[in-house]
Amino acid sequence: MLLSDLMTTELTSEMAMTRSLLARIPDEKLKWQPPGDLHSISWNANHLVEIVGWVPGILEQSEWDISPAGGEAYAAPDISKTSQLLEIFDDHGKKATDALQGVPDSVMDEPWSLMMGGQIIFTMDKGDCLRKWVFSHSAHHRGILSVYLRMAGLQFPSIFEEQAPA
Numbered sequence: 643m644l645l646s647d648l649m650t651t652e653l654t655s656e657m658a659m660t661r662s663l664l665a666r667i668p669d670e671k672l673k674w675q676p677p678g679d680l681h682s683i684s685w686n687a688n689h690l691v692e693i694v695g696w697v698p699g700i701l702e703q704s705e706w707d708i709s710p711a712g713g714e715a716y717a718a719p720d721i722s723k724t725s726q727l728l729e730i731f732d733d734h735g736k737k738a739t740d741a742l743q744g745v746p747d748s749v750m751d752e753p754w755s756l757m758m759g760g761q762i763i764f765t766m767d768k769g770d771c772l773r774k775w776v777f778s779h780s781a782h783h784r785g786i787l788s789v790y791l792r793m794a795g796l797q798f799p800s801i802f803e804e805q806a807p808a
Contacts, residue, residue: 645769646745649777653697653742656780657735659801660690663784664731666791666798667724674794683794686787688719691731693780697738700754700771701745707757738776 664687675682681689699706709715721727750769755762766774788801 644745645747645750646742649769649772650739650742652777653694653735653739656777657694657731657738660694660780660784661728661731661735662801663787663791664690664724664727666796667727668796669722669724671791671794671796672722672724674790676790676793681786683787683790684720684722686783686790687724687727688721690780690783690787691721691727691734692719693776693783694731694738695734697734697772697776698741700768700776701741701749704753705755705757705762707760709758711760 667683667687672684672687673682675685707713719730721730747769750767750772752768753765754768754771755765757763784801791798
């Protein structure tokens with residue numbers, strides 16, 4: 643079995659949990675943010691939407707320069723309605739799972755670099771990059787978003803309790 647097949651199964655499960663959490667955000671709570679220098683619910687939700695969108699680029703390219711010299715810097719999304727978040731998340735999720743289909747293990751061993759202004763920030767194997775910067779990073783921001791929603795007064799069951807047993 644290909645590593646990409648295992649990752650597709652895992653990504654599908656991760657996306658279901660993320661989508662379930664995103665769907666719980668009332669539009670009127672998107673701008674809520676905890677005291678201090680912390681990001682808002684909206685920022686975290688937008689970040690979760692963009693993370694899954696990184697999968698095709700990691701697999702199909704060897705690098706990404708988020709602020710290329712002489713070019714336009716990457717701008718994170720700033721979506722202001724939960725329905726739009728879900729629509730874009732679903733689109734990114736489909737593109738991510740489609741991109742993973744049948745990817746040979748040799749591609750997962752290829753190097754991938756994140757750059758800024760032509761300077762390499764880090765380089766790692768594509769498979770490791772997907773695990774760290776898509777799977778683990780999504781879980782991290784889901785945790786933050788879950789706490790923020792509870793701090794903002796929303797009550798809901800654990801997203802893990804909603805998942806069907808494997």
